[in-house]
Amino acid sequence: MSPNELIGRGGAGRGQGRKPISDDARPYKLLLPAELRAKLDELGGAEWLRSQLSLAVYLDEINLESAMNLATRYINAMRQLPQYFSNLDSRGPLTHVMTGVRVLPLGDLSDPEDHGGVLEVVYPGGHRVEVNGHALYQMALAEGVRWEIDSNVDDIPPRKRDVYQARIADLDEHLRRKHSLI
The missing domain is CATH 1.20.5 (Single alpha-helices involved in coiled-coils or other helix-helix interfaces)
Structure with a gap:
């Protein structure tokens, strides 16, 4: 008889300890x-x-090259907007140039009959939110139009500019002169 059995305590039991996260998980040492x-x-x-x-x-x-569902079609439409022009890879998700927010399609990407239109918004840091694709598309469209108009403010006659556009034109002229951008 072992000493453990004499005092009523068991040895190492089955199912004890930390459970593995997967069968092929291996430790990785990281010095920070x-x-x-x-x-x-x-x-x-x-x-x-x-x-x-x-x-x-x-x-x-x-890979959105062969994707056809409604969510993917929203992604492809938004890819044409100025806030997403920085995306050099047309096969993957969108990344908003100013915020770093990623937009991904959900559902069966290869099914043209998948009309769910749900998108996933992934914020820097990993927080994820599922959103209505049409609503996000409408907001992105409004944002893109404002960017497009305001980035071409020189095309608007000075007397027709709103206060915002007039300030953009003034600040643009000031910064171009100050930093020799002209």
Whole structure:
């Protein structure tokens, strides 16, 4: 008889300890200074890091070249708007040039009969929200038109400019002169 059996305590039991996150999971050592370690802990530690890596893998796998559902068609339409012109890869999700927000299609991407039109908005940091594709498209369209008009304010006669457009023109002229952009 072992000493553990004499005092009524069992040895190592089945099912004890940390459960594996997958069959092929392996530890990865990461050295971080204290301030980065504190930030990682604040963001959610290993679980947050795994979610960020999973998102990166997912974004790499998305290919919209042969996608046909309504959500993808919204993405392709918004790709024509100025706030998304920075996207050099026309196969993947959209990235808003000013905010870094990514827009992804959901549903069965290869089914032209999938009329759900649901999009996923992914914020920097990983927060994800599912949104109505038509509503987001309408907001993006309004934003894009405003950018388009205001970026071509020189095409608007000075007497027809609104206060906002007049200020853009004045500030543009000032900055061009000050920084030799003319």
